[in-house]
Amino acid sequence: MSPARPAHAALPWYQTVTVMIIAGCLVAIVNFGVRSTFGFFTLPISEAHGWPREIFSFAIAIQNLVWGIATPVAGMLADRYGSARVLMAGAIVYAIGVLLMSVTATPVMFNLAGGLLVGVGIAFSSFSIVMAALGRIVPPDRRSWAFGIATASGSLGQFIFAPLGAMLVSAYGWQQALTVLAGLTLLIVLFAAPLLSQNTSGRRPTADEADLTMKAAIGLAFGHRSYILLVSGFFVCGFQLAFITVHMPAYLAEHGISREFAGWAMALIGLFNVVGSYVSGIIGGRGEKHVPLAFIYLIRAVITAGFVLLPVTQVTTLIFTCSMGLLWLSTVPLTMGLVTVMFGTRYMATLYGFVFVSHQLGSFLGVWLAGRLYDQFGSYDIVWWMSVGLGVFAFLVNLPIREQRAPRFAAA
């Protein structure tokens, strides 16, 4: 055992809480940002290989699914070996996947690179792993704020990388653009380095936490009613966001909104998302988390109902996208905060990982079901109303969540 650092000894600058928070946020920016550029590669890659667009789309669908499935695994590893190591390993896998996307020539290899490797890489270097690290670094009263700033950073990454990625493709060609993006992904290794000093996970539980094994913690969590309610509600978040992201431009086009305007409107979601995520973190730190979380879902339902009932114009589109942007990832800091309140910080990455699987299942269904129902009925109306109904459902399931340490997770 290494000797304890004397209380008066100053920490090196790269181990201060401020630097670690900044480092975590930079990880989130790159992780979310690089992923947000993939849409710009659909056409050039499909055209270069003579593939139908389905091949690229299928790889991205696999990527999303793998991202969801791999998140609890990444969480388990982060809780056992520390977030920084997992982030670094994830960044390397992510970068290799992106790099291989530029050189693969067959659909199978492309699915392996862009689907499997990138999906695993995104999960292992994702902001949920960052939040787990920050949750352990900052004191409990600043935890929700830290979750907010990490989520807002991911949103910011999405907002700034999208135009950058598009310009890279145009200026250098898609293969070189992917190489540059792979290089940028490796920055995560550098950014995660300051977090290495805070790998307190896998050691003794904190004073207010019971000493449980990971397996026991997972089993107990799934037997805890409030956790199940939280997981159920987060499914709705995934459904709503994925449906809007993928199908909204087509819906707007059907109602006579120009492609350029639709692009701006969608970009505004990203910008307002930065503000919404950050503010949500602040709100979560000031009182109960489950009430604002429930109302986020209810307000989403009300806004969606209003948007569908009113004529689709540029004004209603802007009001919808800006308000949805504010509520976009604002569920994340509150959800992560609730996981921490219920189960403590020791297994937070793992237990949030399982909540996130539910989110990704919702995303998958939101994209797939909307397409299927559109093909059947020739309209998105039924999916919009499903989204409203699910919003009300999420409101109802989040309200009864008991915001206290789950039984057997508190220290005896």
Add this chain to the structure above:
Amino acid sequence: MKLSGHRLALALFLGVIALWLVGMAVVMRHAALPPEASGTMLAVFEPGTPEDEVFASLTRADARIVKPSGLSFIWVVSSDEPGLAGKLRREGALGAYRELPVSPVIAGCFAFADAKVANLAQ
């Protein structure tokens, strides 16, 4: 190094935006077209140039207007004849850039900034 919560968030946000602007500027420089280029491109004029002057310049350069950018001094134009980028510059455009798959307003703003810096450096 210690910053309070909101100040830290603001500093981080501004720092990232500053880095992003630098990155975009570097990429924009590489999107500038050589005089012999043809095809679809962004033609950038001095802000405040009257629209009839812009149209006259585009006509003299044999450029076909593809679409407006949303900014009156930046237009998406096209020509199959080689040398469109050079002709545009000779007819008064500040610069010509590859058409970028982002909003023409955003691309136009960066194109203008790059063209201005490139012209000042000459």
